[in-house]
Amino acid sequence: MRYLWYLLPWQFSPTVLIVCGLTMALYLRGLVTLKRNGAPLGFWRPFVFFLGLALSYAVLQTYFDFLAQHLFWVHCLQQLVLHHLGPVLIVLSGPVLVLREGVPRALRVGAPRLLRQMRLDWLRKPLRLIWRTLQHPLIAPALFVGLIYLWLIPPIHFTAMIDTRRYLLMNWSSLADGLLFWWLILASREEQGSAAVGYKTRLLILPFISMTQIVIGAYISLVPWQLYPIYALCGRALAISPMLDQQIGGLLTWIPGAMMSLVGVLVVLRHMVREEEARLRFPPERAAAAPESSSGTPEASQPSAEVA
Amino acid sequence: MSTPSRSRTLAWTAFTLGVLLLAGCARQLQPDVTDVSGLVAPLEFTLTNQSGRAVTAADYRGDVVMLYFGYTHCPDACPATLATLADALHMLGPLAARVRVLFVTVDPRRDTLAVLKRYVSDFGPQFVGLRGTTAQLTAMIKRYRVSYRDEKPGKNGNYEVIHSSVVFIFGGRGRARLLAETGFASAAIATDVRRLLERA
Structure with missing residues (x-):
């Protein structure tokens, strides 16, 4: 029973519960629908999705949150999960297809109709503009790195740790920006649709965010004075010296944070190889020529038969 | 040239x-004093005072409240902090009548009401000892985002409690105004609290 207590939220947040619960319900419904339609998703993709969601929930709504408030290195670990690991796992699982299936048909058809009836159709344009801005290959990495730096500026960090509202804002901004950024990096161009970002651009972004995280992580772990006295002032949750706490926190920002870029590079390379393979199998000129010639041409039908 | x-x-x-x-x-x-208006949560609690009466934040409306978490067996930090605060109150002169120092124990096991009463009376009439159930104390440390934990007991069964070292200072309406960090000087507190009292 004592261990179960550690799973309870330190500071209960209805928002986290509703967002995570709703996401899980949509995903589960999508899984069931896909299976019923004869296209089951297998084990790994849902597993990776739930792992990402569960980790994000756990660092926000268990005893871990208490530790993150009173130990700097646990705080860094929390941000690593919210800004990197959780979103990376969620985006890697390719959740959009499943979540879309999970939305009840009535809502999927009804929502656009309702927008039209309420004459709110014009909202689409600014929303698309906001999305394009957030996914801009210059703005997205600046936002990603900027947020990491912002919350680690000592006076700002101080206020985030004494003000519950700022603390929540910090955590939500990490998770939201993590999802946005890793979506830009890790989702295939096919998934991204009309706002797709080229793979080579992504390969340029990744070393940049890696370097900037190395700089701040190294700074935090190597400076010989205390940057974040708030943890000493409010009482540390473990018997650990302030400098060691700061050094471990810096290392967590430095190494795993920067390593995540390597994961990003590997995923992008895999996308590139896959697209290249698909292009070799379906040369564009043939694909374009196929509908013109009658379906009986052996060359045109052969590759598709291979794939099937 | x-x-x-x-x-x-x-x-x-x-x-x-x-x-x-x-x-x-x-x-x-003032050095070691930070303005935390609008950042730290307003004063709110339900605890028991050293006379055994249940009290809430409303009982201290109109006074400037200094809130400190500690315990009576504390070897150094707590007596030093309370003594500095007593010194600051002394500097305030008659204005000190409008100030209350709330000493909330993080060691309710050893700090019975009688122990608390004896302890706080040493520092002055403005000092109030407060004790709560585990639930009341937990609610309070969550609200003020501080922590405490018992260290392992020594050979004689005595144990230390690691706890926050800050003093939260609230204005007459219960709104958080200042945060005094470890090592603050009594003159700094006196200056800033006088300004608070004059504004109210």
Whole structure:
């Protein structure tokens, strides 16, 4: 029973519960629908999705949150999960297809109709503009790195740790920006649709965010004075010296944070190889020529038969 | 030969101005005292005072409240902090009548009401000892985002409690105004609290 207590939220947040619960319900419904339609998703993709969601929930709504408030290195670990690991796992699982299936048909058809009836159709344009801005290959990495730096500026960090509202804002901004950024990096161009970002651009972004995280992580772990006295002032949750706490926190920002870029590079390379393979199998000129010639041409039908 | 001397004069002027500016800043902002208006949660709690009466934040409306978490077996930090606060109250003179220091124990096992009463009375009439159930104390440390934990007991069964070292200072309406960090001087507190009292 004592261990179960550690799973309870330190500071209960209805928002986290509703967002995570709703996401899980949509995903589960999508899984069931896909299976019923004869296209089951297998084990790994849902597993990776739930792992990402569960980790994000756990660092926000268990005893871990208490530790993150009173130990700097646990705080860094929390941000690593919210800004990197959780979103990376969620985006890697390719959740959009499943979540879309999970939305009840009535809502999927009804929502656009309702927008039209309420004459709110014009909202689409600014929303698309906001999305394009957030996914801009210059703005997205600046936002990603900027947020990491912002919350680690000592006076700002101080206020985030004494003000519950700022603390929540910090955590939500990490998770939201993590999802946005890793979506830009890790989702295939096919998934991204009309706002797709080229793979080579992504390969340029990744070393940049890696370097900037190395700089701040190294700074935090190597400076010989205390940057974040708030943890000493409010009482540390473990018997650990302030400098060691700061050094471990810096290392967590430095190494795993920067390593995540390597994961990003590997995923992008895999996308590139896959697209290249698909292009070799379906040369564009043939694909374009196929509908013109009658379906009986052996060359045109052969590759598709291979794939099937 | 006039150019180097003129530039030297300019440099000295700039230096003097800079020092004056810094000194001006230092006078306005007391060292180790931070303005936390709108950041720290307003005063709110339900606890029991050293006389055994259940009290809430409403009982201290109209007074400037200094809130400190500690315990009576504390070897150094708590007596030092409370003594500094007592010193600051002394400096405030008659204004001190409008100030309350709430000492919330993080060791309710050893700090019975009788122990608390004896302890706080040593520091002055404005000092109030408060004790809560585990649930009441937990609610409070969550609200003020502080922590405490018992260390392992020594050979004689005595144990230390690691706890926060800050003093939260609230205005007459219960709104958080200042946060005094470890090592603050009594004069700094007196100056800033006087300003608070004059504004109210």
